[in-house]
Amino acid sequence: MHVSHLCKIGHWHGLGGNAADCPYCSEDGQCGGGMSLPYPLKADKDLRTRLLFRALFHSRLHDPFKEFDTDNVQTEDALHHHYDFETGWHIKPVQVKIESKEMGRGALRSVYRCLIRDPDSCNIMWRNATPLVAKLYIDGAHDRDDYRNDVKMQMVAKQYATWFNKEEKAPSQIDFVEASYIKLLDRNPQQRYAIESFIDGTYAKFNTNAGSLTVSTETGRVRSTPQAFSHYTFERSGKKELVVDIQGVGALYTDPQIVTESGKEYGDGNIGLAGFALFFHAHRCNHVCKAMGLTPFDTYETVVDPKAPPPKISLGDQSLLQTATKLGALDVKQNAPLVKIAEPVETPPSPSHKRPQGKRRRASQVDGGILGGAGAKRRRSVSHFLKKEDFPHFVDIDTSKIPPTPTVEALVHFKLAIMHQSGRLEESGATNHQACLYHFQRAAQLGHVTSMVALAKLHSDTAYHKDILPEVSIEDKPLALALLSAAGERGHEHATANLATSNHHGYLSEKPDWQQAAHWYQKYITLRADAASCGSPMQGKSEEEPEHVMGEHSYGWEEHGLCMADVMLALAELYSQGGNGLERDPQQAYDWYGEAAEEFMNVMKGKLANRCYEKQAELEAELPDEEEDGDVTM
Numbered sequence: 001m002h003v004s005h006l007c008k009i010g011h012w013h014g015l016g017g018n019a020a021d022c023p024y025c026s027e028d029g030q031c032g033g034g035m036s037l038p039y040p041l042k043a044d045k046d047l048r049t050r051l052l053f054r055a056l057f058h059s060r061l062h063d064p065f066k067e068f069d070t071d072n073v074q075t076e077d078a079l080h081h082h083y084d085f086e087t088g089w090h091i092k093p094v095q096v097k098i099e100s101k102e103m104g105r106g107a108l109r110s111v112y113r114c115l116i117r118d119p120d121s122c123n124i125m126w127r128n129a130t131p132l133v134a135k136l137y138i139d140g141a142h143d144r145d146d147y148r149n150d151v152k153m154q155m156v157a158k159q160y161a162t163w164f165n166k167e168e169k170a171p172s173q174i175d176f177v178e179a180s181y182i183k184l185l186d187r188n189p190q191q192r193y194a195i196e197s198f199i200d201g202t203y204a205k206f207n208t209n210a211g212s213l214t215v216s217t218e219t220g221r222v223r224s225t226p227q228a229f230s231h232y233t234f235e236r237s238g239k240k241e242l243v244v245d246i247q248g249v250g251a252l253y254t255d256p257q258i259v260t261e262s263g264k265e266y267g268d269g270n271i272g273l274a275g276f277a278l279f280f281h282a283h284r285c286n287h288v289c290k291a292m293g294l295t296p297f298d299t300y301e302t303v304v305d306p307k308a309p310p311p312k313i314s315l316g317d318q319s320l321l322q323t324a325t326k327l328g329a330l331d332v333k334q335n336a337p338l339v340k341i342a343e344p345v346e347t348p349p350s351p352s353h354k355r356p357q358g359k360r361r362r363a364s365q366v367d368g369g370i371l372g373g374a375g376a377k378r379r380r381s382v383s384h385f386l387k388k389e390d391f392p393h394f395v396d397i398d399t400s401k402i403p404p405t406p407t408v409e410a411l412v413h414f415k416l417a418i419m420h421q422s423g424r425l426e427e428s429g430a431t432n433h434q435a436c437l438y439h440f441q442r443a444a445q446l447g448h449v450t451s452m453v454a455l456a457k458l459h460s461d462t463a464y465h466k467d468i469l470p471e472v473s474i475e476d477k478p479l480a481l482a483l484l485s486a487a488g489e490r491g492h493e494h495a496t497a498n499l500a501t502s503n504h505h506g507y508l509s510e511k512p513d514w515q516q517a518a519h520w521y522q523k524y525i526t527l528r529a530d531a532a533s534c535g536s537p538m539q540g541k542s543e544e545e546p547e548h549v550m551g552e553h554s555y556g557w558e559e560h561g562l563c564m565a566d567v568m569l570a571l572a573e574l575y576s577q578g579g580n581g582l583e584r585d586p587q588q589a590y591d592w593y594g595e596a597a598e599e600f601m602n603v604m605k606g607k608l609a610n611r612c613y614e615k616q617a618e619l620e621a622e623l624p625d626e627e628e629d630g631d632v633t634m
Contacts, residue, residue, distance in 0.1 A: 080182050199249045206226035213227070413446065447490075521567050
């Protein structure tokens with residue numbers, strides 16, 4: 001038997017261990033859920049939160065189930081679905097009593113008192129059954145997958161909390177409420193409820209999946225541990241997942257949202273890389289992050305000023321409201337900005353408070369739709385162009401040191417770049433040119449192919465980069481060629497086409513380089529053939545970048561106008577003429593004219609096909625005689 005302990009500010013907690021481990025007590029010494037325990041608790045292998053809630057519900061000073069009239073509530077048979085991080089899903093039959101009267105209501109779910117007991121232990125009085133709360137979606141439009149996503153997400157977050165607590169430098173213990181769901185078998189149709197333990201105390205939300213931060217009403221500051229925990233989950237998962245939407249009582253949390261690199265799994269609130277970008281835009285590594293050795297993420301704001309505070313955004317900024325709505329990540333009352341830390345929260349949200357469950361938008365919609373379509377050949381009128389000297393934090397990119405595949409940080413920098421370009425992260429709604437260019441450069445430096453082609457366009461021709469910072473004039477054709485080459489080496493289809501034509505005609509260099517032109521023409525043909533064998537065009541994607549990373553944006557490079565027959569004809573002419581670094585090769589020319597003729601015939605261009613056959617005939621005399629079978633050379 002272990003007697004419950006007194007926490008550091010004088011509340012009794014049923015932990016069966018050190019009072020310093022109380023998950024209700026924050027790092028500031030504030031306790032959100034005090035209770036009185038007049039009796040000892042039996043030690044078992046369950047996690048401490050189970051004991052904590054049992055103690056709470058049977059506390060002499062406060063019993064939220066005191067008004068639960070069990071005699072007048074129907075007993076129902078149900079299947080209890082529970083998720084274990086190591087062993088997966090488990091199902092067992094139970095008996096439940098759920099009040100018909102709401103205990104409370106959030107924006108998405110109604111909350112009811114609930115009791116659960118094992119059907120094999122019917123001798124247990126209902127007043128001694130496990131007291132819980134049952135949550136039912138108000139709109140009734142949520143199916144089994146929604147409940148499973150919610151439960152799995154919370155239990156995965158709970159596992160991250162377990163790992164966090166085991167870290168030597170963790171400043172205080174945190175935990176997530178145990179979550180599960182039940183399916184009532186006696187109802188028609190069979191109904192599902194989410195099941196959680198009841199949290200008593202002052203409820204607060206610390207961050208969201210839209211990048212919002214909330215200050216403490218007591219201290220006027222952003223709580224350190226919840227933000228450090230989110231950062232910890234990013235690194236603990238190998239930069240694949242991020243637990244956000246941290247909310248609860250003290251250091252006992254519930255209803256988190258997990259966002260992933262791919263944007264898959266964990267429901268509609270998983271906004272993918274945009275969630276990573278929004279978190280790190282608002283996050284400033286605090287003393288907990290530093291103590292735990294977490295790696296700071298270099299946003300433009302922190303590069304300019306390492307001690308820069310988190311961004312403060314006005315509540316009435318409609319452009320930010322629009323962005324957060326597209327992200328599917330606004331608070332359910334639809335009145336919270338993308339990032340807001342300037343004012344304390346006066347009214348905490350309810351425990352069932354969750355993000356909207358609308359359809360998750362595609363990445364192009366999340367980022368404001370600024371990258372769609374081809375670039376125009378004429379630039380809009382700009383009264384003043386920004387030069388290189390207007391960018392004090394200009395990043396010099398050594399293309400020889402770019403990694404072969406993009407890092408996760410590269411993908412986050414890219415998301416931040418396009419958000420800054422669209423003005424979605426600025427209080428004024430205007431483009432932040434310096435921040436946008438910085439994040440494009442960092443993304444390219446870390447291997448992001450789309451950022452390479454974007455910067456190549458920016459540096460290549462100041463009259464032709466509508467889709468990336470049209471107000472900026474920093475032409476540097478050697479750098480443009482180097483960036484385009486790096487993208488081409490990584491399999492970007494449109495980059496290879498433009499490299500071929502640029503080297504063919506000398507657009508980005510002092511003179512043509514036909515050897516390089518032939519190399520890139522052949523690379524383009526190979527990429528197109530590989531894409532055709534897979535049944536779909538590449539649309540400019542890199543071989544190394546999956547669809548959710550790359551998108552369909554090539555910043556005008558897709559306007560090369562080359563078809564396969566044109567490329568084959570260009571190769572034939574290069575080898576037929578020779579020069580500019582390429583040795584003349586009649587055999588190669590003859591073969592490529594033949595390939596081009598067949599391709600022109602396939603697209604119903606007979607005249608061009610005939611010309612290719614004529615060129616072949618002219619080259620036949622230069623070809624070596626083929627030896628007949630059986631001929632003997634003396």
